[in-house]
Amino acid sequence: MQQDRSRARQQRILDAALRVFSRKGYRDASVDEIAGESGTSKGGVYFHFPSKDVIYLQLLDRTVARLQDKIEEAMAEHDDPIAKADAALLAVLRTFDKHATLARFFMVEALGAGRQFQRRMAETRAEFAAIIREHLDAAVDQGIIDPLDTEVAAQAWFGALYEVITGWVLVRKPERLEETYAALRPLLMRSVGAEEIRLSTLIKS
Amino acid sequence: MQQDRSRARQQRILDAALRVFSRKGYRDASVDEIAGESGTSKGGVYFHFPSKDVIYLQLLDRTVARLQDKIEEAMAEHDDPIAKADAALLAVLRTFDKHATLARFFMVEALGAGRQFQRRMAETRAEFAAIIREHLDAAVDQGIIDPLDTEVAAQAWFGALYEVITGWVLVRKPERLEETYAALRPLLMRSVGAEEIRLSTLIKS
Amino acid sequence: MQQDRSRARQQRILDAALRVFSRKGYRDASVDEIAGESGTSKGGVYFHFPSKDVIYLQLLDRTVARLQDKIEEAMAEHDDPIAKADAALLAVLRTFDKHATLARFFMVEALGAGRQFQRRMAETRAEFAAIIREHLDAAVDQGIIDPLDTEVAAQAWFGALYEVITGWVLVRKPERLEETYAALRPLLMRSVGAEEIRLSTLIKS
Amino acid sequence: MQQDRSRARQQRILDAALRVFSRKGYRDASVDEIAGESGTSKGGVYFHFPSKDVIYLQLLDRTVARLQDKIEEAMAEHDDPIAKADAALLAVLRTFDKHATLARFFMVEALGAGRQFQRRMAETRAEFAAIIREHLDAAVDQGIIDPLDTEVAAQAWFGALYEVITGWVLVRKPERLEETYAALRPLLMRSVGAEEIRLSTLIKS
DNA sequence: GATGAATGAGACTTCATTCAT
DNA sequence: CATGAATGAAGTCTCATTCAT
The missing domain is CATH 1.10.357.10 (Tetracycline Repressor, domain 2)
Known part of the structure; x- marks a missing residue:
């Protein structure tokens, strides 16, 4: 289903975010970097999550x-x-x-x-x-x-x-x-x- | 003397910085706020300390x-x-x-x-x-x-x-x-x- | 396409920058002024160019x-x-x-x-x-x-x-x-x- | 005379300024640096000259x-x-x-x-x-x-x-x-x- | 006369978030 | 759904100039 794809995308973003936050800490990690690391765009991240928090x-x-x-x-x-x-x-x-x-x-x-x-x-x-x-x-x-x-x-x-x-x-x-x-x-x-x-x-x- | 005044000011800035950092954490604390809390200006802080770090x-x-x-x-x-x-x-x-x-x-x-x-x-x-x-x-x-x-x-x-x-x-x-x-x-x-x-x-x- | 728009915007920024630099020289020209003159925001300028240099x-x-x-x-x-x-x-x-x-x-x-x-x-x-x-x-x-x-x-x-x-x-x-x-x-x-x-x-x- | 001393001081500042301006250009040279290079303080420079210009x-x-x-x-x-x-x-x-x-x-x-x-x-x-x-x-x-x-x-x-x-x-x-x-x-x-x-x-x- | 502390305006740059395409 | 262009607030830092000591 599409829902699966969406779930998978979210997972990939979370995984990427974990790596970036772990490397840089919350404040020094940018949404751009998370997007890059997860193979998406900034807009993509904001489609799946309402905010960095x-x-x-x-x-x-x-x-x-x-x-x-x-x-x-x-x-x-x-x-x-x-x-x-x-x-x-x-x-x-x-x-x-x-x-x-x-x-x-x-x-x-x-x-x-x-x-x-x-x-x-x-x-x-x-x-x-x-x-x-x-x-x-x-x-x-x-x-x-x-x-x-x-x-x-x-x-x-x-x-x-x-x-x-x-x-x-x-x-x-x-x-x-x-x-x-x-x-x-x-x-x-x-x-x-x-x-x-x-x-x-x-x-x- | 002037040296005393300078030392005292530095202490006041450090004291203020401690309060601000304690309240907000390093990244969320702004130099402006430290300056305000220590009764100085931003420039004053930077006169006594080379950087926030x-x-x-x-x-x-x-x-x-x-x-x-x-x-x-x-x-x-x-x-x-x-x-x-x-x-x-x-x-x-x-x-x-x-x-x-x-x-x-x-x-x-x-x-x-x-x-x-x-x-x-x-x-x-x-x-x-x-x-x-x-x-x-x-x-x-x-x-x-x-x-x-x-x-x-x-x-x-x-x-x-x-x-x-x-x-x-x-x-x-x-x-x-x-x-x-x-x-x-x-x-x-x-x-x-x-x-x-x-x-x-x-x-x- | 978007690429065309992006190129066009870059050109407009460069054109504006030429005028501003010509008027004021490198140091006296501010990125803000270039942004204003090109009809963009400061952030917009920095989206297209990494630095004033x-x-x-x-x-x-x-x-x-x-x-x-x-x-x-x-x-x-x-x-x-x-x-x-x-x-x-x-x-x-x-x-x-x-x-x-x-x-x-x-x-x-x-x-x-x-x-x-x-x-x-x-x-x-x-x-x-x-x-x-x-x-x-x-x-x-x-x-x-x-x-x-x-x-x-x-x-x-x-x-x-x-x-x-x-x-x-x-x-x-x-x-x-x-x-x-x-x-x-x-x-x-x-x-x-x-x-x-x-x-x-x-x-x- | 005192006037000689003053003149000499002015000369030293000008000499220092020449070196600094030559190295860095007008905008990138700071009055502080000129003062330092001339062996005076910032206040000293401003005593002899009304402005950087x-x-x-x-x-x-x-x-x-x-x-x-x-x-x-x-x-x-x-x-x-x-x-x-x-x-x-x-x-x-x-x-x-x-x-x-x-x-x-x-x-x-x-x-x-x-x-x-x-x-x-x-x-x-x-x-x-x-x-x-x-x-x-x-x-x-x-x-x-x-x-x-x-x-x-x-x-x-x-x-x-x-x-x-x-x-x-x-x-x-x-x-x-x-x-x-x-x-x-x-x-x-x-x-x-x-x-x-x-x-x-x-x-x- | 000289010092250096202090000010404050302003500079460059970053970035979370929004939105047209 | 996704992209990436755009915004604007906010942040760190610099520096000419002033002034109390």
């Missing part, structure tokens, strides 16, 4: 949705709540490891892109933290870990992960992002007083 | 220097390396608690301000992480904590702190940033396997 | 090309090399006589327009002198005139012409530029030791 | 006066009117040969510097041409050369000289400007129908 916002949405899918998928394979949270982090890490463009866009450029996006970014961060928190809470409920301020713990986990990824994006060290996780994981586990879980149970997937 | 960079420098001063000061009151690192974090938290403008500028806007600043930001992050790491290393050496990957641990501490502050900047919850530290601290300590140190020894200052 | 340069090119066309055309009607050179000078004079704007642009403003154009202007002068020289050389070869330093002679002819035109542009005397040629021509001819050629053979066209 | 104009005047002095001096050594005119040209050539900065300022930058200077430049050119003309007229009166349009002849001589000098300024070829005169001189002489004068009588000085 909206492209950015949709990209943010798409990124969040993809990450959440990955996370849910990864968590589904575990029952233990700590293992679930742990798997979630690893899933995020792996996704960014494969898509450095996405990582730069989401980790580095998004927060300072402009006031108009900050509410959304705050929400997004909260959502991710909420996922972690949910399972930490469950762990507390099930007596796996001692009670603690799970809100702050979730924030701390998220922040630690964020920092490791950002550092990787900016400096590209270590080569593979996943390597760091071997060192990060025990820190996180100990921080909430969780017993070590055999990594093997996590990395099977 | 340089203002931003000097602001970054100034912020880093101030934070490092606070940190050194705080650390000087402790001998135990863990307590030193711990005190450093608290000092940072308190500084931002008092200067929300500075927090927003440094935590939210700076990273995504543009490619031209990212190398500097990466360095800055590395510097702060290095301070933490140094004392974690000392703690390992003195047998206070078990050996661990202190580089990643430092990054994780920094990231956790960063996230807590950023969350506070964006949502302004909790009211006082320092409150969170009561919950954050044990997490960090446990994460490196450190025994609890009585908070009282820290908060005396 | 480029407009100026294209104008220079266009002027040179037009003059060279006139010259070739005029020379084609003569066989005698001296007559050819002579006809070339007359063609240049007549062109400027009809287009005082062009004359002012090319003779008065161009040289001092800025360092970035001086190499081009030097080349241009050399090209015109080369045309004259070529035919003086031919005249020497054919024994029409005695051997002489044709490079300097060509430069001198060009300079004499240039000065006469510049004087006319600045003072607008005599009314018609071509009139001066009656007095200038014998000087030039004698300077290279050429016999007088009947003017009638030249002015038929 | 006036500096330029005084420089023009000074240059003209110096050239005229050289010319008068050179002409005083000859009685024959043709020899006088001839000596004048050579004097100009030699002056510029020694002061390339002056040459660039006066030959290349001055004409296109801006509308405000063009009347003055036109006058100046006319003055120089008038000197030449005067002696050509005398030569006609004394029966040394046949009657001719001395106004145009003077213009042509001036133009030929101008072009040779300008070419030298732009391309710096030949190494020494004076060399060219050996080739240029006979052309000029023949152009007015003058017999060759032994160069030896000219170059003694």
